[in-house]
Amino acid sequence: MTSSDNAASSSPDPTVQPVPSAVVQQVDAADATLHNPHVAVLSIGSNLGNRLETLQGAVDALADTPGLRVKAVSPVYETQPWGVSEDTQGTYFNAVVIVRTTLPPSSLLERAQAVEEAYERVRELRWGPRTIDVDIVSYQGVVSTDPGLTLPHPRAHERAFVLVPWHDVEPEAEYPGRGRIVDLLPAVGDQGVQLRGDLELVVPL
Numbered sequence: 635m636t637s638s639d640n641a642a643s644s645s646p647d648p649t650v651q652p653v654p655s656a657v658v659q660q661v662d663a664a665d666a667t668l669h670n671p672h673v674a675v676l677s678i679g680s681n682l683g684n685r686l687e688t689l690q691g692a693v694d695a696l697a698d699t700p701g702l703r704v705k706a707v708s709p710v711y712e713t714q715p716w717g718v719s720e721d722t723q724g725t726y727f728n729a730v731v732i733v734r735t736t737l738p739p740s741s742l743l744e745r746a747q748a749v750e751e752a753y754e755r756v757r758e759l760r761w762g763p764r765t766i767d768v769d770i771v772s773y774q775g776v777v778s779t780d781p782g783l784t785l786p787h788p789r790a791h792e793r794a795f796v797l798v799p800w801h802d803v804e805p806e807a808e809y810p811g812r813g814r815i816v817d818l819l820p821a822v823g824d825q826g827v828q829l830r831g832d833l834e835l836v837v838p839l
């Protein structure tokens with residue numbers, strides 16, 4: 635854990651407040667301005683630098699995207715790196731973001747990759763440490779086997795760091811083609827995924 639992460643956990647940012655229900659209603663009303671939006675589920679993860687700040691920056695950048703509204707952001711989880719041997723990388727902070735968007739899947743991926751570029755993510759190694767990873771977990775039931783954009787995400791259903799926060803924000807959600815999240819959870823186990831109740835990501839207005 636970095637010193638800045640410690641700072642975040644010991645003295646929470648006083649500007650971070652729960653979103654009042656009146657504001658949630660305003661956001662819902664604003665959704666009406668999106669014509670025929672589609673719901674997409676994004677997974678965000680960071681295990682380099684100030685992880686919480688980076689995740690919040692990614693949420694803010696997504697919310698700033700024309701034709702996209704952030705509907706919900708999950709709690710933050712601290713998670714063991716998946717796909718690599720233990721202790722070769724630092725732990726991740728992971729969260730799930732639910733969006734409504736008029737962007738087609740390819741443009742949403744472009745936007746996700748632009749967010750990664752903004753955080754100077756380097757790709758030297760598959761599953762290597764990263765300032766930020768933004769994956770599209772699902773896009774309104776769309777199925778695609780294109781390696782450039784596989785939908786739903788081909789590995790997310792095996793990952794507690796995706797399913798657990800997704801279930802928090804959408805308890806009734808279904809993983810396209812695989813059934814309800816709540817029914818997938820027992821098979822994945824906890825995989826070293828721990829709720830960081832002392833941290834919070836904010837939905838920008």
Ligand code: A4P
Pocket residue numbers: 678679680713714715716717726728743757759760761762767768769770771780781782783784785786787788789795
């Ligand atoms: N791509 C295809 N489908 C998608 C999709 N649905 N969403 C392509 C996003 N990208 C998709 O991704 C490689 C290529 O996948 C992209 O060019 C895109 O066109 P990448 O982000 O450049 O590389 P990567 O992330 O290292 O590879 P990969 O295989 O996507 O890894 P994953 O599956 O994203 O896993 N452990 C924890 N605890 N938390 C994490 O967040 N993340 C990973 C990355 C590994 N271990 C982790 C975590």
Ligand code: MG
Pocket residue numbers: 767768769
């Ligand atoms: Mg990725």
